[in-house]
Amino acid sequence: MGDAKQHIDKLMQELRRGTITIGVLSQLSEPQYGYSLVTMLDEKGIQVEPGTLYPLLRRLEKQGILDSKWDTNESRPRKYYLLSETGKEVFELLVAEWKNIVSSLNHLIEDEGEGK
Amino acid sequence: MEMIERYIYAVTQKLPQSxxxxxxxxxxxxxxxxxxxxxxxxxxxxxxxxxxxxxLGNPKHLARRYRGDRNYIIGPELFDSYVLVMKIVMTAVAIGIIATFVIKSIIDPISILDHFVEFIVSSVTAVPSAIGWTTLGFVLADYFGGVKAEDMQFDKKWKPSDLPAIPDTKRQIKRADPIAGIIFYVVAIMFFSFSNEFFGVWLFRDNFSGVVPFLNEETHGNYLPFIILILGICILKECLKLVYGKWTSKLVVYTAAVNLVSLAAVMLMITGSEFWNPNFMNELVESGVISEGSEAFGTVSKIWEHSTTWILIFLALSLLWDVIDSIIRSRKK
Known part of the structure; x- marks a missing residue:
């Protein structure tokens, strides 16, 4: 059992790495700051550690997928992120790819189930 | 809260200033x-x-995530080119060092020991520095980016016909054979350069008391470059075997050519009147091994006089066998 859990931990880590990006992009049609994203995703069942999310936001910004803006009007300054024009396009394509993967994999898994 | 500032400092000091x-x-x-x-x-x-x-976790790890998980110095994109360039550089350095040694030894065979020491020294210094510079070049290329594997044009489009043939074990040349050959010839070069005076009949009277040399010591200096050249050609032959790794008709042709050249060179050399020790028989008599006029004297002098012919015949036969043997091996299926 312990072995299986170890494998699952590692595989889940790999699996999550890609899906987190989709989750993050899905929430950024409205501007959000880092910690609000952590809370939002958590409420919807996607757990992301801030130590993973913050560097990810920065990387996506550097790639031009996200735009950012500092808001200094509130009690503490916060950096808000938002999908750029490219980002919107990327997100749409990514969602289409994701749906493809899901349906193909579902097909595979269910087929295997019927074979038994 | 001082601790917060310390944490932030620990993360950001590992990040680019900007x-x-x-x-x-x-x-x-x-x-x-x-x-x-x-x-x-x-x-x-x-x-x-x-x-x-x-x-939030270890600031080192957080900083690394900000930098983009770069825990390597030459990334996967450049790694293949790195290995390829390293192989080329290493081959070039090896050829350079070996060629320097061989050429220096041919030009100035008397100080072959010095050349050998230089050879060792330059191997020890040049190889690591070549590795170092090549690696540094790639590390910099990777760090500053810009250089893409596609730009370097090393990854030509792969075709199935590029696949190397599975080695044919029957025609394969065992690596140990040519390496042993090279070592033998190198030792021979050193022997002829330093200690040719021991090449002769060893005299024992109670214990070792001297040598009656086969070779003419006065003219030996003139012949030495010639001997080294012949042995050098033989080393070349062994190198070819190493490079080819299996018997092919091309290699057979090369072997035959090298054998022919070395046979001609040996013939030219040992049939010259000054190659052998002209006083060999006299020195044997003087040293008391045999006495003049005895039956043994007649036999030995006959052997001595005909030795050149016999050596040539023996050499020609063995070189011929070498070629025949390689033809047979190259034909094996």
């Missing part, structure tokens, strides 16, 4: 948000800070 301030500001906001959520209105304690920082 991003430090921005990331520090953002992290400060994050930590304050996390503290607020944890405290839910009450005063923030030292314990809260500690727990929040523990949740």
């Amino acid at each position: 991003q430090r301030e921005d990331i520090a500001e953002e992290l400060r906001g994050l930590i304050e948000d996390m503290l607020d959520e944890r405290a839910e209105g009450r005063d923030i304690t030292y314990r809260d800070v500690e727990e929040v920082l523990l949740e």
Whole structure:
């Protein structure tokens, strides 16, 4: 059992790495700051550690997928992120790819189930 | 809260200058948000800070995530080109060092020991520095980016016909054979250069008392470059075997050519009147091994006079066998 859990931990880590990006992009049609994203995703069942999310936001910004803006009007300054024009396009394509993967994999898994 | 600043400093000092301030500001906001959520209105304690920082994890790891998980110095994109260039550089350096040694030894065979020491020294110094410079070049190329594997044109389009043939074990040349050959010829070169006076009939009277040399010591210096050249050609032959790795008709032709050249060279050399020790028989008599006029004297002098012919016949036969043997091996299926 312990072995299986170890494998699952590692595989889940790999699996999550890609899906987190989709989750993050899905929430950024409205501007959000880092910690609000952590809370939002958590409420919807996607757990992301801030130590993973913050560097990810920065990387996506550097790639031009996200735009950012500092808001200094509130009690503490916060950096808000938002999908750029490219980002919107990327997100749409990514969602289409994701749906493809899901349906193909579902097909595979269910087929295997019927074979038994 | 001093600890928060220390944490932020620990993360940002490992990041590029241009991003430090921005990331520090953002992290400060994050930590304050996390503290607020944890405290839910009450005063923030030292314990809260500690727990929040523990949740964020080791600042080294966080900094690495900000830098983009670069825990390598030559990335996967450049690695193949790196290995290829390294092989080319290593081959070039090896050829350079060996060629220097061989050429110097041919030009100035008397100080072959010095050349050999130089050879060892340059191997020890040149190889690591070639590895170092090549690696440094790729590390810099990777660090500053810009260089893409496609730009370097090393990855030509792969075709199935590029696949190397599975080695044919029957025609394969065992690596040990040519290596043993090279070592033998190198030792021979050193022997002829330093200790040719021991090449002769060893005299024992109670214990070792001298040598009656086969070779003419006065003219030996003139012949030495010639001998080294012949042995050098033989080394070349062994190198070819190493490179080809299996018997092919091309290699057979090369072997035959090298054998022919070395046979001609040996013939030219040993049939010259000054090659052998002209006083060999006299010295044998003087040393008391045999006495003049005896039956043994007649036999030995006959052998001595005909030795050149016999050596040539023997050499020609063995070189011929070498060629025939390689033809047979190359034909094996």
